[in-house]
Amino acid sequence: MGKLGKLVEQFLANPPEVRFDDVCYILTAFGFEEKRSKGSHHSFRNADGLKITVPKKGGQKVKGIYVKQIVALLQLEEWSNESEDTIEE
Numbered sequence: 001m002g003k004l005g006k007l008v009e010q011f012l013a014n015p016p017e018v019r020f021d022d023v024c025y026i027l028t029a030f031g032f033e034e035k036r037s038k039g040s041h042h043s044f045r046n047a048d049g050l051k052i053t054v055p056k057k058g059g060q061k062v063k064g065i066y067v068k069q070i071v072a073l074l075q076l077e078e079w080s081n082e083s084e085d086t087i088e089e
Contacts, residue, residue, distance in 0.1 A: 004029050005083060008076050016067040020056045023070065027052070030074050 007026050010018050020042075024034070032044040035051075045051040052073055054066050071077065 005080075008080050008083075011067055011071050011076055012080060016062075016064055018062050018067055020054070020062055023054055023062050023066075026070070026074070 004026070007018070007022055010016060010022065011026065024042075027034075027044045031046045032050075032052075033046070034042055035045045036043040040055045040057060041053050042056055043051060043053045050073060052066075052069060054062060054070075056062075
């Protein structure tokens with residue numbers, strides 16, 4: 001399992017334990033770009049116009065509510081199930 005797969009597992013864990021760098025990595029991997037940052041808030045958008053804003057607090061983990069929003073936005077549970085099916089075949 002590669003870095004992306006391990007990060008998806010972290011995002012799906014309960015409680016999730018992810019750093020802001022992990023959030024940036026996974027959003028970029030799914031086609032998002034950071035469009036704006038104002039203060040501690042960083043806004044990401046993809047080509048379809050989907051957007052999410054995630055606050056960054058120095059060295060702290062990203063709050064679970066934001067991780068849950070990312071999981072729903074990227075449909076990580078479905079992505080994880082599809083990648084497991086591919087590995088088993």
